[in-house]
Amino acid sequence: MKLKKALVFSSNASNIASLCWGANSLAQESVAIVLGTESQANEAAAWAGKVLWLGEKAQGSMAESYTGAVAELVKKEQPELLLMGCGTRDRCIAAKLAVRLGAGVITDAATLEVDEAGSVLVKRNVFGGAAQATVKALGAMGIVLTSGGFDETAPAAAGSVEKLDVQIEDMGIQLLDTSAKQEETVDIAVAKRIVAVGRGLGSQENLAAAEDLAAKLGAEMGCTRPIAEEQHWMSRSRYIGVSGATVKPDLYMALGISGQVQHMVGAKSSKIIVAINKDAKAPIFQDCDIGLVADMNKVLPKLTQLL
Amino acid sequence: MKIIACYKIVPYEQSIGIAQDGSLNFDKAELMIGQYDLNAIEAGAQLVEKCGGELTALTVGSQEVENSKMRKGVLSRGPANCVTVCDPGLKDADSATTSAALAEAIKSRGEFDLVICGEGSSDIYAQQVGVQLGERLGLPCINGVTEITAGEGCINVQRNADGETETLCIKLPAVISVASGINVTRVPSMKDILAAGKKPFAALTGADVALPGERYTETVSVLAPQHAARPCKIFTGDSEETLSAFAAAVNAELK
Ligand SMILES: Cc1cc2nc3c(=O)[nH]c(=O)nc-3n(C[C@H](O)[C@H](O)[C@H](O)COP(=O)(O)OP(=O)(O)OC[C@H]3O[C@@H](n4cnc5c(N)ncnc54)[C@H](O)[C@@H]3O)c2cc1C
Numbered sequence: 001m002k003l004k005k006a007l008v009f010s011s012n013a014s015n016i017a018s019l020c021w022g023a024n025s026l027a028q029e030s031v032a033i034v035l036g037t038e039s040q041a042n043e044a045a046a047w048a049g050k051v052l053w054l055g056e057k058a059q060g061s062m063a064e065s066y067t068g069a070v071a072e073l074v075k076k077e078q079p080e081l082l083l084m085g086c087g088t089r090d091r092c093i094a095a096k097l098a099v100r101l102g103a104g105v106i107t108d109a110a111t112l113e114v115d116e117a118g119s120v121l122v123k124r125n126v127f128g129g130a131a132q133a134t135v136k137a138l139g140a141m142g143i144v145l146t147s148g149g150f151d152e153t154a155p156a157a158a159g160s161v162e163k164l165d166v167q168i169e170d171m172g173i174q175l176l177d178t179s180a181k182q183e184e185t186v187d188i189a190v191a192k193r194i195v196a197v198g199r200g201l202g203s204q205e206n207l208a209a210a211e212d213l214a215a216k217l218g219a220e221m222g223c224t225r226p227i228a229e230e231q232h233w234m235s236r237s238r239y240i241g242v243s244g245a246t247v248k249p250d251l252y253m254a255l256g257i258s259g260q261v262q263h264m265v266g267a268k269s270s271k272i273i274v275a276i277n278k279d280a281k282a283p284i285f286q287d288c289d290i291g292l293v294a295d296m297n298k299v300l301p302k303l304t305q306l307l
Numbered sequence: 308m309k310i311i312a313c314y315k316i317v318p319y320e321q322s323i324g325i326a327q328d329g330s331l332n333f334d335k336a337e338l339m340i341g342q343y344d345l346n347a348i349e350a351g352a353q354l355v356e357k358c359g360g361e362l363t364a365l366t367v368g369s370q371e372v373e374n375s376k377m378r379k380g381v382l383s384r385g386p387a388n389c390v391t392v393c394d395p396g397l398k399d400a401d402s403a404t405t406s407a408a409l410a411e412a413i414k415s416r417g418e419f420d421l422v423i424c425g426e427g428s429s430d431i432y433a434q435q436v437g438v439q440l441g442e443r444l445g446l447p448c449i450n451g452v453t454e455i456t457a458g459e460g461c462i463n464v465q466r467n468a469d470g471e472t473e474t475l476c477i478k479l480p481a482v483i484s485v486a487s488g489i490n491v492t493r494v495p496s497m498k499d500i501l502a503a504g505k506k507p508f509a510a511l512t513g514a515d516v517a518l519p520g521e522r523y524t525e526t527v528s529v530l531a532p533q534h535a536a537r538p539c540k541i542f543t544g545d546s547e548e549t550l551s552a553f554a555a556a557v558n559a560e561l562k
Binding site for chain 1: 318320321323325329331401402403406429430431432433434435437438439442443446447448449450451463467468469470471472473474475476477478481486487488491521522523524525526527528529530531532534537538539540541542543544545547549550551553554556557558560561
């Protein structure tokens with residue numbers, strides 16, 4: 001079964017196309033709300049039956065302050081589904097919309113479908129990826145956040161662009177400064193061999209020995225979430241797991257990684273998992289092909305010669 | 308500053324049992340404080356240590372919230388006191404139900420300046436509760452906070468959003484959720500743990516706090532994926548011999 005109408009919005013206009021593909025596959029009619037340039041609005045018209053263009057984000061404003069404008073459009077359009085992206089801003093806007101519109105939010109949708117009764121069913125990871133839940137949106141409209149992955153689909157009829165004049169709201173928050181962060185982005189998902197490090201590394205200086213091993217093996221460097229998010233020793237695009245990248249290399253070498261579900265879920269499709277950890281009881285030793293119980297920082301130079 | 312840090316008691320994933328048919332069994336599951344809620348508690352504790360005031364820890368849920376070991380664990384990490392709201396109706400609550408219950412609990416407690424939530428719960432990790440809570444209280448609210456400095460009637464924060472770093476001035480009272488990288492959480496000392504046992508707490512129930520009736524999502528099923536077991540050939544030690552044998556085993560796979 002298909003829904004009657006799905007609405008699409010993202011604070012990041014480059015998400016719109018893929019979200020529209022999802023909307024077209026789930027609903028008879030798709031409408032996209034675009035906050036961006038005129039060309040982005042026109043582009044969206046190739047994928048959505050109708051584009052409601054909010055214009056470009058006002059200088060010095062935050063995308064979040066367009067929540068009220070989006071809420072008004074949702075009330076007017078009365079869709080059964082609002083599809084959004086999984087970024088920090090979309091999460092913030094979705095949470096505000098949920099409360100204002102009395103709707104449920106389901107985030108991080110891996111798959112979405114409409115059942116016979118016309119309800120939206122979403123599959124998403126729970127318990128750090130140890131299990132997958134199927135969640136149903138109740139009520140007149142559900143808000144679903146997804147990072148895409150839909151096949152390309154065109155709308156039933158070519159879209160039109162409607163330019164709207166909207167008010168931005170006072171959130172009680174003043175934007176004093178904004179800057180784009182400079183960080184390398186690596187597509188670790190395509191790597192054939194990966195040497196990944198965890199907190200067992202101990203210090204940033206010890207990275208060099210792991211990098212030497214990676215160079216010898218022709219492997220890409222990866223890491224656990226704390227190495228990227230807390231220690232900032234490696235870029236975020238290199239961390240693997242339920243909230244990071246999913247990889248499927250021939251060789252996954254885990255150094256000083258305990259092997260918590262949240263991490264292993266991202267690495268479980270690796271052909272061979274090799275682990276080095278000084279704790280024989282680390283969970284990773286129950287989920288590897290070959291393991292070595294030893295101090296990684298002691299054995300790495302020697303292993304780089306031997307491998 | 309009067310600060311409230313919200314947290315959730317969750318099962319430790321690694322201890323959840325998985326039956327043949329993929330269904331989950333929580334009989335032997337150990338409890339823990341949500342990993343990213345510890346960052347919220349730490350952020351609150353650091354603010355109070357720096358600027359004075361008082362930190363209260365708050366949780367809502369079913370019977371797990373009254374576990375005394377968990378409560379002590381929270382109180383040993385800085386809060387002066389703790390409030391738990393326990394009600395069977397809060398079992399498996401989604402972010403709407405949780406944020407509504409937190410909002411009611413907070414309203415019933417009087418004045419405050421700042422509510423801090425973690426990035427997301429360890430079990431569901433929808434990353435929704437902080438902002439939904441702020442919205443329900445009708446207060447300024449934002450997610451992704453990576454640094455907090457107290458100002459006059461406001462806080463100045465750094466925020467990370469989709470590759471942009473923002474500096475924001477947020478009017479108090481406000482509700483924020485903090486990114487997991489905001490701090491490194493403390494490991495409580497023996498002294499902290501002993502002192503935690505003497506700190507005051509309020510164990511409330513649905514009779515004390517108006518709980519939401521309506522649900523907006525329904526969990527239809529929760530299943531663990533099929534898991535192919537790996538051989539787990541383990542070598543132990545760092546002698547030349549062991550390393551050679553280990554390397555030979557790895558090299559054989561690389562061919
Ligand atoms: C909602 C949620 C989402 C998450 N998402 C992710 C994710 O996507 N990716 C991710 O990685 N994590 C994620 N986590 C975090 C995850 O739960 C673990 O905390 C994390 O994976 C642990 O990283 P680690 O193995 O580096 O550190 P630790 O668990 O601290 O393990 C370090 C290991 O190193 C070993 N060690 C120490 N010194 C040495 C030495 N000298 N030589 C050899 N071994 C040594 C120790 O024995 C230990 O086993 C998430 C958590 C939550 C709650």
